[in-house]
Amino acid sequence: MKKKIEPDRVKPSKAFRTKLGLSLHGFAEDVLSSKLGDPFQGNVDLVFTSPPFPLNTKKKYDNLQGDAYVAWLKSFAQTFKKLIKPTGSIVMEVGNSWEPGKPVMSTLALESLLAFLKEGGFHLCQQFIWHNPAKLPSPAQWVTIERIRIKDSYTHLWWMSPNERPKADNRRVLVEYSAAMNRLLETKTYNSGHRPSQHKIGASSFLTNNNGAIPSSVLVEADTEHDNNAPSNVITLANTHASTDYQNYCREHGHEPHPARMPIRLAEFFIKFLTETNDLVVDPFAGSNTTGAAAESLSRRWVSIEPNQLYVEGSKGRFPKVVLPKASTETTASGNARLSKPVKSVKCGKSSKRKH
Numbered sequence: 519m520k521k522k523i524e525p526d527r528v529k530p531s532k533a534f535r536t537k538l539g540l541s542l543h544g545f546a547e548d549v550l551s552s553k554l555g556d557p558f559q560g561n562v563d564l565v566f567t568s569p570p571f572p573l574n575t576k577k578k579y580d581n582l583q584g585d586a587y588v589a590w591l592k593s594f595a596q597t598f599k600k601l602i603k604p605t606g607s608i609v610m611e612v613g614n615s616w617e618p619g620k621p622v623m624s625t626l627a628l629e630s631l632l633a634f635l636k637e638g639g640f641h642l643c644q645q646f647i648w649h650n651p652a653k654l655p656s657p658a659q660w661v662t663i664e665r666i667r668i669k670d671s672y673t674h675l676w677w678m679s680p681n682e683r684p685k686a687d688n689r690r691v692l693v694e695y696s697a698a699m700n701r702l703l704e705t706k707t708y709n710s711g712h713r714p715s716q717h718k719i720g721a722s723s724f725l726t727n728n729n730g731a732i733p734s735s736v737l738v739e740a741d742t743e744h745d746n747n748a749p750s751n752v753i754t755l756a757n758t759h760a761s762t763d764y765q766n767y768c769r770e771h772g773h774e775p776h777p778a779r780m781p782i783r784l785a786e787f788f789i790k791f792l793t794e795t796n797d798l799v800v801d802p803f804a805g806s807n808t809t810g811a812a813a814e815s816l817s818r819r820w821v822s823i824e825p826n827q828l829y830v831e832g833s834k835g836r837f838p839k840v841v842l843p844k845a846s847t848e849t850t851a852s853g854n855a856r857l858s859k860p861v862k863s864v865k866c867g868k869s870s871k872r873k874h
């Protein structure tokens with residue numbers, strides 16, 4: 519019997535549409551192998567997702583553990599490969615985990631990455647780090663009680679593709695020049711020549727204004743007291759107070775907000791970097807649908823998949839208007855759920871220029 523992460527069984531169905539997106543209710547493996555997934559096969563520019571992490575303590579959506587987790591994540595490699603275009607990308611955010619009862623990190627995240635890469639025949643185009651300096655010190659036993667470890671404050675973002683050169687353009691994600699670079703562009707003078715790192719800096723290498731600096735692969739959560747420590751070219755992802763509209767919507771409608779939302783700017787960064795207007799972005803483990811909201815705000819089409827009905831309901835609050843399908847589902851001969859054309863439109867968020 520296939521081991522499932524909660525909730526137990528869900529018949530794949532359409533949950534709602536927005537101007538550019540479609541929210542699907544169900545498990546990714548079921549949705550993508552059903553008729554609902556057919557139109558997207560081979561048409562996706564970016565799979566951007568944060569699957570349940572390999573935790574040693576269970577979260578609300580009941581993460582798998584140990585080898586079962588590695589096998590579970592690996593089982594999606596071929597499914598996602600079929601979904602993306604030959605020049606498409608997969609970006610997955612996965613956190614660290616620790617061995618139960620020991621001050622030792624689990625290698626599960628790394629094992630999962632290797633297994634996924636191998637199973638899908640993917641290249642690891644680049645690894646990114648999302649550093650959240652405001653994270654509470656954990657694992658508490660080793661960090662705050664015994665004081666023998668440092669707080670675990672980052673997650674991995676793995677950018678993978680079947681192609682060594684998937685679609686990407688760092689000019690879409692430039693960050694502001696540092697004060698030093700702005701001065702240099704103004705004065706047009708600097709010390710060229712060899713650096714201790716053995717790099718040779720040409721006499722005119724830095725004189726062109728490219729409208730911004732190329733960001734680094736360390737993405738940092740902003741709005742914290744630690745901001746000042748960030749190097750000038752890291753992407754800062756302000757999120758601390760950014761979920762207000764979503765949370766308000768959940769509160770008003772009696773839904774529990776998703777406990778593991780990512781900052782919307784994390785999704786925005788990769789969507790801008792790896793896709794163009796009107797491209798298709800899919801989040802197969804969508805949770806509160808941060809990815810869909812980011813895609814919609816950047817004029818990309820999106821599809822999200824989530825089995826937990828409450829998270830799907832709450833995610834409606836991320837959009838100014840959603841269109842619901844007819845209440846009744848028809849069932850095809852093969853048992854797949856099929857929904858009639860959406861008919862009911864519902865106002866949700868306050869405006870399309872909302873915070874997420």
Ligand SMILES: C[S@@+](CC[C@H](N)C(=O)[O-])C[C@H]1O[C@@H](n2cnc3c(N)ncnc32)[C@H](O)[C@@H]1O
Nearest residue numbers: 523545546568570579779780803804805806808
């Ligand atoms: C880490 S959360 C994603 C959070 C999301 N990025 C956000 O910002 O809200 C992972 C989600 O995957 C969902 N999930 C678990 N197993 C799944 C499966 N087989 N298919 C699709 N979604 C699944 C969980 O219900 C959970 O909401």
